Amino acid sequence: MLEIRNVKKTDLERIHEIEHICFPKLEAASYEKLEQRIKYVPDTFLVLEAAGQIIGFINAVVVDQKLITDDLFDNAKENPSVGGYVAILGLCVHPDYQHQGYAAMLLNELIKQAKANKRTGLTLTCKDYLIQYYCTFGFENMGISESVLGGVSWYDLVYEL
Numbered sequence: 001m002l003e004i005r006n007v008k009k010t011d012l013e014r015i016h017e018i019e020h021i022c023f024p025k026l027e028a029a030s031y032e033k034l035e036q037r038i039k040y041v042p043d044t045f046l047v048l049e050a051a052g053q054i055i056g057f058i059n060a061v062v063v064d065q066k067l068i069t070d071d072l073f074d075n076a077k078e079n080p081s082v083g084g085y086v087a088i089l090g091l092c093v094h095p096d097y098q099h100q101g102y103a104a105m106l107l108n109e110l111i112k113q114a115k116a117n118k119r120t121g122l123t124l125t126c127k128d129y130l131i132q133y134y135c136t137f138g139f140e141n142m143g144i145s146e147s148v149l150g151g152v153s154w155y156d157l158v159y160e161l
Contacts, residue, residue: 002102004109007038007045007057014054015047022092027150029090033074037061037089040076044086044113048093048106056093058106060086060122067156068125070147085158086114088124107137114161121161125154 007015012035020028029037037045037059044060061072062079068087088110093102114122125145126134134157135141142156 001051002105003049004046004105005049006042007047007059008042009038011047011054011057012038015057018054018057018092018094019090021095023090024150027152029073033076034059037076040078043079044110046106046109048102050097055097056091056102056106058088058091058103058110060088060110062119063087063123066121066123066158067142068123068145068147070149073149082118083120085120086110086122088122091124104137111137111159119161122159124157125149126157127152128155131155131157 012031015038016031016034019034022028041059041061044062046058047054048056061076062084063072064084066085072087073089091103091106111122122139124134124139125147131141137159139157139159142158145154145156147154
């Protein structure tokens with residue numbers, strides 16, 4: 001049985017494990033950054049469980065700006081109750097569960113919640129090979145991002161609500 005729910009403090013170890021499997025070391029959020037996001041933005045931090053085990057998650061912060069800047073990865077603070085852009089900081093599914101639609105489930109749920117909370121839109125950065133994937137959900141490619149996280153090239157994508 002699958003369940004999408006908001007993150008809990010007790011999820012930190014498993015989330016950290018999956019984060020570091022899915023992202024290279026220079027791109028992965030640290031234990032402390034994930035702990036901070038769990039504490040301050042549990043309303044935009046969703047986990048997907050299968051048979052009681054976390055198999056993936058999506059985490060975001062709500063900001064006033066349309067595009068993601070690298071400082072957003074470092075400083076989580078409580079989200080406003082309405083408005084703003086949902087800035088997706090990470091979407092991870094454990095490799096044993098990839099290519100089964102689970103990332104789409106998490107992303108669709110976050111989009112649904114963004115609409116319910118009258119957000120302006122959603123924003124994210126991704127590598128070039130993921131642009132088409134996100135565009136299938138309605139994101140628009142805004143071009144190369146100013147982000148230099150991990151020393152790689154990122155693209156800005158925005159979904160206007």
